[in-house]
């Protein structure tokens with residue numbers, strides 16, 4: 001049985017597609033950022049990608065096709081989203097795995113190492129302690145010379161979750177003019193129930209503890225952030 005937190009993205013994938021089409025969550029900038037990030041991966045061939053909370057993978061499918069990717073693994077809680085991801089990636093000449101479950105659990109069972117561990121608009125569903133643990137596990141699964149890319153919404157430092165929600169929801173109300181009221185209400189309800197963004201400062205602090213260095217940080221609007229991390233210190 002599907003979990004309530006994923007229903008917005010499986011039953012109402014069309015609303016999310018409208019959000020993407022209107023670039024409200026900066027998916028165009030993300031696509032560009034994603035494309036350029038490959039230059040930071042030391043391995044140039046046989047790249048293995050792990051996508052945490054991949055959804056339909058529609059945003060990255062176009063770029064992946066032109067990179068030397070030979071293995072793609074996508075985790076998502078929603079089987080309908082994974083079915084769409086399989087279809088969106090059908091032209092990718094790589095071994096593909098689509099695994100349904102909690103990314104924070106699945107990553108602990110993962111045996112592979114990846115040149116790219118990617119997560120876009122998914123980790124804000126986790127509590128902070130779970131995000132930190134996921135980052136730790138992502139770091140463990142990172143191949144030498146690989147990168148982690150995190151794209152997400154973040155609270156500002158000193159902003160409470162309630163303040164963040166009020167600000168984001170009122171911004172959506174004013175700016176998301178192409179989404180009708182029932183569509184907006186669906187998103188508002190989802191955000192109020194399931195979004196627990198942390199601050200970008202927390203991610204950077206946890207990364208430093210893990211020996212991960214920020215090599216790129218881009219946030220054109222201060223709400224949506226793109227972060228690339230690379231491991232520069234190896235304990236083992």
Ligand SMILES: C[S@@+](CC[C@H](N)C(=O)[O-])C[C@H]1O[C@@H](n2cnc3c(N)ncnc32)[C@H](O)[C@@H]1O
Pocket residue numbers: 005006009052053054055056057058059075076077078081101102103104119120121122125
């Ligand atoms: C906003 S969508 C983002 C999809 C895609 N990464 C993108 O950027 O377009 C968030 C996705 O995260 C998935 N998700 C939420 N919590 C998750 C969890 N704990 N483990 C795995 N997937 C999760 C949802 O099912 C949904 O497909």
